[in-house]
Amino acid sequence: MTVSLADSPLWQNLFGDAEIAALLGDDALVAAMVRVEGELARAQGVVGVIPAEAGNRLAAALEGCRVELSDLAGKTASDGVVVPALLASLRNQIPPELVQYLHWGATSQDVVDTATMVQLRVVSDLLIERAQRLLDRLCDMASEHNQTVMLARTRTQAAMPTTFGAVAAIWGQGILPFQARMLAWQKGACRISLHGAAGTDAAMGVWAPQVRKHFAQALGLADSDSAWHASRDGVASLGAALTLLAGSLGKIGQDAALLAQTEINELKLQGGASSTMPHKSNPVAAEALVTLARTSARLQGALFDAQIHNHQRDGAAWAEEWHSLRQLCVAVGAALNNANAMLKTAKPDTDRMLRNLTDAGEGIFAEAAVFALSRIMPRPDAQSAVKEAIGTDGSMREVLKNAHPEIDWPQVFDPLNAAGRAPDMAREFCALVAPKQRSKSE
Structure with missing residues (x-):
């Protein structure tokens, strides 16, 4: 049974994104956590926190481990985090002499946060690529119709002439900043978390900075000089960039639906059928963009709220992120898919515009x-x-x-x-x- 439209068999093709959901799902998260534990051991071996041979052997052994989600579910519910159950499963699968080196100096939040960033790094690249495809299409429309005159409407009323090329350009201006925002986030806030139980490097001491350097390089993430267990601006900033993009896509959807409405009819969209009126072609993709933009704004509100972490770590605020961040990524992915599909076949009616x-x-x-x-x-x-x-x-x-x-x-x-x-x-x-x-x- 599903209760979310994003993974509903009925609605996921409109409001969901199977590709991003797979990249952010439980299986992918667990695989990323296992990789994090392996790269941590390897980095600690390089620096000398644990024997180098043990670090390499442990990393190799973890690559061969297989974990079933069903084996983790019960203990995850009782512990409030999946890491203890995961470690118990891994310890049963690796050579006994390596068990002592597993999860050395890390805390559950280090593993979950770093694994999540591994996932989000891949997702952010995918979203950047989709946004570029949308910009390419908008550029084509702007170029072709830069002198196609049409009526500009302000506050829903006839205002003065503009061109459809300028309309497409304004749509695109809302998309352009997304890539720069995401690249900046990747460079700075898409980072490892490795500062131990209370964020003080107590377990690894003076070796911690060097371990983090090798750990970050192996995972393709930014380094982190300070603990961010309870400082969640990096997560909130990602959500903000996604929500701004969703809002710009919602603007495109709103405009497209209005330009396609019967009385205006300046933009031809591939629409959906009515159950009882054969003449209708409803602007489904355009409407979905508006819905997803509004949904994204609400999800981002929860990420802003989750910035209020207490003391050094906060299980309640942390879990609030889990409820929102992945859904927000899926919603924005779905919005980009809808926008690209809609504009690929959209046809301006230049005669009607004139x-x-x-x-x-x-x-x-x-x-x-x-x-x-x-x-x-x-x-x-x-x-x-x-x-x-x-x-x-x-x-x-x-x-x-x-x-x-x-x-x-x-x-x-x-x-x-x-x-x-x-x-x-x-x-x-x-x-x-x-x-x-x-x-x-x-």
């Missing part, structure tokens, strides 16, 4: 008219002249043309000209994405 722009009337050029008149009169007078022209029974354009023939009114009322720097914004966004495309192919 028709909606025309149907909005001349009012959408009012600001452009004000600034054109401001070249020959004070801006308050220009605003009054435009308001007066709008209030007449005739065409605002004709009224202004007759009153001020010296103005180039065809240019003022040209949609692409009125869109300002929208085409340039699209091109500038693509220029930011292009270096990433080149580095990816090198």
Whole structure:
């Protein structure tokens, strides 16, 4: 039985991510913990905390160990953490003379936190790659449609002309920072935890820094000079980066759903069927992006709350992270999958965009008219002249043309000209994405 939509057989293809769930699941966590114990022994052997031969033999022996989750479940519930049960299983499988060197100087939280970072390092690489694919697609859309005029809408109302390329660029601007945030997190906060029971290096003493150096290098993680058992900003910062990305994806979904709605119909999306209305095509992927963004925000709230750890270690706040962090990663992975799938087949209807722009009337050029008149009169007078022209029974354009023939009114009322720097914004966004495309192919 499942109670989460992320792993529900009915809903996981929409709200879940099987690939990320497998990378973060219990089997993967246990495998990472076994690897952590092995690399710890090897690093301690290199430094001399334990005999070098024992360290290498123990690491090799652990690679051959097999652990069944069902064997760990009962003791995990009674201990509140899986490590004691795991160690009991491993001790039964390794040579007796090596047992004393297993888990030397570490604490349960060191093992779980480090193993979790091993998992998250792989997941973060995967999310970066998916985000890049999305940026590539948005760049293609921005480039192709940098001069495709359409109606900009502010607070749901017709505002003035823009281009669909600029819309795609704005969507992409919300995705661009994610990769830098994740790379910074990988470099700094994706780190080992190895400071012992109370975070004081009491067991390994002066050898601890060298052990950590070799340990971190073997695992491909950052080193950690200080204990972070009760300092969880690194975890919270990962969640924040993921939640910011989810929010940007939710923005794309919200806009896409609105552009696809019947009365606007400027973006064609592959949709889902209605149970009773054959004509409908519901924007399922777009709606899922909004749902996942809101879900991610709530999960991140729990990670912020879990920063409040008491004393040197806190089982309650620590467990609160477990309830949220993996779910957040899966939600963001699902959102990226939905966004990539949706935009891969999305088709802008350029004819409908132009028709909606025309149907909005001349009012959408009012600001452009004000600034054109401001070249020959004070801006308050220009605003009054435009308001007066709008209030007449005739065409605002004709009224202004007759009153001020010296103005180039065809240019003022040209949609692409009125869109300002929208085409340039699209091109500038693509220029930011292009270096990433080149580095990816090198």
